[in-house]
Amino acid sequence: MNKQPYIIDNPAENDFRLNRQALVDPDVLTLEKSCIFDTCWVYAGHDSEVTKPGDFVTRTVAGRPVIMARDSNSEMRLFLNTCRHRGAKVCRERSGNTKRFYCFYHGWSYDNDGALAAVPGDDAYPDSFDRSELGLTEAPRFEQYQGFWFACFDPSVPDLETYLAGAKEYIDLVVDQSPSGTMEIITGVQEYDVEANWKLLVENSFDDYHLHSTHSTWLEYMKDAGVNIRVPNGKGLVLPKRGIGRNLGNGHAVIDNLNFRGRPVATWISIYGEDAKPIVESAKAELVERLGEERAERVANTNRNLFVFPNLMINDGSSVTVRTFWPAAADRMEVTAWAVGPVEESPEMRKVRLDAFLTFYGPGGFATPDDVEALMQVQQGIAETVSEVPWSVMTRGIAKEGEQLNSDELHLRTFWRRWNELMTGAENSAQASE
Amino acid sequence: MSDLQQEVTNLIYLESTLLDRREWDEWIDLYTEDAVYWVPSWVNEEETTDDPELQLNLIYLRNRGGLEDRVFRIESRDSYASVPLDRTVHVVGNVLVAGEMDDEVEATANCIIHTYGKKGGLTRASLYDFRMRRDDGELKISRKKITFIDDRLEGPIDVYHL
Numbered sequence: 138m139n140k141q142p143y144i145i146d147n148p149a150e151n152d153f154r155l156n157r158q159a160l161v162d163p164d165v166l167t168l169e170k171s172c173i174f175d176t177c178w179v180y181a182g183h184d185s186e187v188t189k190p191g192d193f194v195t196r197t198v199a200g201r202p203v204i205m206a207r208d209s210n211s212e213m214r215l216f217l218n219t220c221r222h223r224g225a226k227v228c229r230e231r232s233g234n235t236k237r238f239y240c241f242y243h244g245w246s247y248d249n250d251g252a253l254a255a256v257p258g259d260d261a262y263p264d265s266f267d268r269s270e271l272g273l274t275e276a277p278r279f280e281q282y283q284g285f286w287f288a289c290f291d292p293s294v295p296d297l298e299t300y301l302a303g304a305k306e307y308i309d310l311v312v313d314q315s316p317s318g319t320m321e322i323i324t325g326v327q328e329y330d331v332e333a334n335w336k337l338l339v340e341n342s343f344d345d346y347h348l349h350s351t352h353s354t355w356l357e358y359m360k361d362a363g364v365n366i367r368v369p370n371g372k373g374l375v376l377p378k379r380g381i382g383r384n385l386g387n388g389h390a391v392i393d394n395l396n397f398r399g400r401p402v403a404t405w406i407s408i409y410g411e412d413a414k415p416i417v418e419s420a421k422a423e424l425v426e427r428l429g430e431e432r433a434e435r436v437a438n439t440n441r442n443l444f445v446f447p448n449l450m451i452n453d454g455s456s457v458t459v460r461t462f463w464p465a466a467a468d469r470m471e472v473t474a475w476a477v478g479p480v481e482e483s484p485e486m487r488k489v490r491l492d493a494f495l496t497f498y499g500p501g502g503f504a505t506p507d508d509v510e511a512l513m514q515v516q517q518g519i520a521e522t523v524s525e526v527p528w529s530v531m532t533r534g535i536a537k538e539g540e541q542l543n544s545d546e547l548h549l550r551t552f553w554r555r556w557n558e559l560m561t562g563a564e565n566s567a568q569a570s571e
Numbered sequence: 572m573s574d575l576q577q578e579v580t581n582l583i584y585l586e587s588t589l590l591d592r593r594e595w596d597e598w599i600d601l602y603t604e605d606a607v608y609w610v611p612s613w614v615n616e617e618e619t620t621d622d623p624e625l626q627l628n629l630i631y632l633r634n635r636g637g638l639e640d641r642v643f644r645i646e647s648r649d650s651y652a653s654v655p656l657d658r659t660v661h662v663v664g665n666v667l668v669a670g671e672m673d674d675e676v677e678a679t680a681n682c683i684i685h686t687y688g689k690k691g692g693l694t695r696a697s698l699y700d701f702r703m704r705r706d707d708g709e710l711k712i713s714r715k716k717i718t719f720i721d722d723r724l725e726g727p728i729d730v731y732h733l
């Protein structure tokens with residue numbers, strides 16, 4: 138690491154720069170694991186993934202192998218997937234339903250509440266061997282908001298709702314798409330690796346500045362389908378409709394846009410086909426009836442890319458995707474993305490949602506591959522040039538009074554400021570001033 | 572080899588050859604107007620998505636128009652994921668006619684796909700499930716399901732990778 142700070146943050150001088158070492162240096166990644174992923178609330182999964190007692194899924198959360206399970210009382214639990222005997226993973230399937238987690242190495246087994254239930258040949262253990270102390274270890278903190286479950290491996294932190302701060306308002310907007318306020322993960326997952334630092338995907342996931350240059354083929358496709366993609370002159374916009382970037386506290390941020398691209402719930406565009414028009418219109422009518430005209434319009438005709446620090450994106454755009462990512466190395470991340478929809482959604486509407494999803498998002502979509510390519514180009518561009526070119530410039534919008542646009546970089550600076558605070562322990566005075 | 576087996580095999584070979592040689596328009600011409608093109612995602616170690624309409628796939632195109640959109644994207648040279656285009660070699664084998672129903676033929680095949688591009692060389696594999704139908708006497712693909720055996724993908728995928 139060069140001796141320079143991670144960021145130079147001086148809004149009074151209209152200066153904000155990022156030290157590219159933060160995207161390159163393996164030592165930074167080591168520090169991120171302890172300073173960020175071990176101290177923050179990290180997204181673990183959704184209510185709908187495990188619904189019945191005994192249901193479980195396994196995955197990696199904050200780098201740890203975990204089992205997210207419904208126990209015998211239907212309570213959600215997050216167990217570390219490691220045997221209390223000598224460490225083997227006790228659950229090897231990605232998902233399923235079970236009464237017992239069985240460690241095949243020596244045969245210890247645990248019930249789905251985590252208690253150690255059976256130990257082969259336990260007469261060889263001394264009297265001090267106490268089964269009741271050898272249940273599966275749980276994440277110290279595991280809490281949910283609107284069905285989205287988060288874990289924290291630091292027991293001392295404030296509760297999840299406090300942590301989420303202004304992000305709650307935007308999660309509510311997503312959940313309001315469901316008449317019962319219940320969203321579900323749609324079966325199927327997209328998992329892909331990207332040869333780039335994970336923080337580049339944080340930036341990219343809510344960076345509207347890149348839309349025209351990176352996604353021109355998608356915009357052309359939309360235009361051919363009759364969507365108006367003309368950008369109005371003279372307002373500093375880069376998209377056809379206005380959108381803003383907002384700091385939501387604790388490092389969370391959002392871009393909050395007037396919709397131009399269609400939304401299954403509930404703004405119809407011609408790509409959906411004539412058949413879908415009445416379905417989308419009736420979803421809108423339901424929103425109006427349930428939420429009133431103003432809120433319905435907010436839900437149906439604005440879209441948002443919500444970043445929950447440190448590694449969750451909820452992109453409520455052409456469709457809703459929940460995306461999380463984990464750094465496998467300083468220059469490589471593992472991305473996992475799900476589609477989310479209202480539980481009561483009709484099959485016809487689900488089709489519209491999934492088509493809209495696949496057109497834009499995902500490793501086989503019309504937009505994500507170009508994003509992935511951009512991030513790889515950044516990583517390749519900076520990796521061996523840090524000594525000569527140490528700084529990235531992130532000052533878009535910094536000189537403005539008041540609202541900043543989705544194509545400005547306030548929301549990126551919000552992320553980096555919080556990241557820097559956690560990495561250095563230094564309070565950031567500029568956080569409040571911009 | 573029966574005539575049908577020969578005809579089916581030729582069609583599958585031709586498809587992979589046209590992809591590797593980037594003859595996109597000829598490639599699309601192998602598909603019927605209503606052809607479905609489906610790449611499921613893996614839901615666990617054993618199973619992929621099995622309801623393309625209501626589950627999240629990697630790619631699901633309901634008709635040939637969807638393939639045309641893909642080709643538009645590749646040919647535009649404005650999609651940076653496809654510029655420069657990865658070089659690909661598909662090696663197809665194990666072609667079997669699985670059944671004939673009314674006017675449709677079902678066939679399966681395996682494919683090893685070697686790609687070379689910005690990520691260096693990658694060798695991957697797919698299971699193919701075809702349906703084919705006669706269109707003006709000519710056998711065409713009316714449905715192709717591609718089970719890509721990787722669950723975690725190395726980067727993005729497009730029709731030429733699969």
Ligand code: FES
Nearest residue numbers: 220222223240243
């Ligand atoms: S490691 Fe699990 S039983 Fe020995």
Ligand SMILES: [Fe+2]
Nearest residue numbers: 341351504508
């Ligand atoms: Fe993008």
